[in-house]
Amino acid sequence: MRIGDLAARAGVSVRSVRYYEEQGLLTSVRSPRGQRLYGDAEVERVRFVQRLYAAGLSSRTIAELLPCVDSPSRENSDAAMERMLQERARLSQHIDDLIQTRDTLDRLMAVAAEHHALQAAGTSSATHSTC
């Protein structure tokens, strides 16, 4: 499987695949003439990397995490486990923030809807709220 196919299957650009390799997030076997070759497993690998990106991890952090996924050993598992715990905490914090923001948005929309209803009824009440 060549780079174009991998990119298509994983739903990313060819450029991104090369970048992932450059960052040490992905390895490839080279054909005698220098073209990158991949197995089916790499498709999942790319998707996994994408998900970590989506979770806000930097390529450096991902690079620190992946060795544990790849070759579990005593030395790296401790450090990686700590790293994962850290990222898990960061992720949870981020999720909580987003939920809180969504709640804020919901309250804003509720007030807006109420205002809209009042206005539709021609009632100009004392609701001084925003929107």
Added chain:
Amino acid sequence: MRIGDLAARAGVSVRSVRYYEEQGLLTSVRSPRGQRLYGDAEVERVRFVQRLYAAGLSSRTIAELLPCVDSPSRENSDAAMERMLQERARLSQHIDDLIQTRDTLDRLMAVAAEHHALQAAGTSSATHSTC
């Protein structure tokens, strides 16, 4: 209240405050000599903007949303409401993604912990899993 105080109270940099004004997310009154002056309300405003940023909204999107918050009127409330619904959906999707990623991380950590335990017991079982 001058820009430095506002920035300190809201917990952002002076640069950011100027940037917000540049993007139309914040307004200021100018002193006779041209310095920006703010009221207490702007502190909350800046914090609100920050939360929207944290939620992944771009400054352009925030700029489209804020007029509704500021001056509720019939024309802008419809558009703003739609926009808010859109962003709410995006937010929910993002939250779901993050939770899914956290779950993946949890599974990874569980396997890692198991592996670690087995290794500690000197047992090299058939768990071919990652880490």
Added chain:
DNA sequence: CTAGAAGCTGACATTGACGTCAGAGGCAAG
């Protein structure tokens, strides 16, 4: 064999939310 699609490397461009610096002016305290 040959045209065109796809790959390679290397480098510069882009986007967004700032950081940072320069040069000039404002403002309160001693």
Added chain:
DNA sequence: CTTGCCTCTGACGTCAATGTCAGCTTCTAG
């Protein structure tokens, strides 16, 4: 008046993940 801190505008730097282009090579279909 001076010292030192704050503010102003304007412009360039940064960082990270990609886009994009150039110039060249390799593979594939006819």
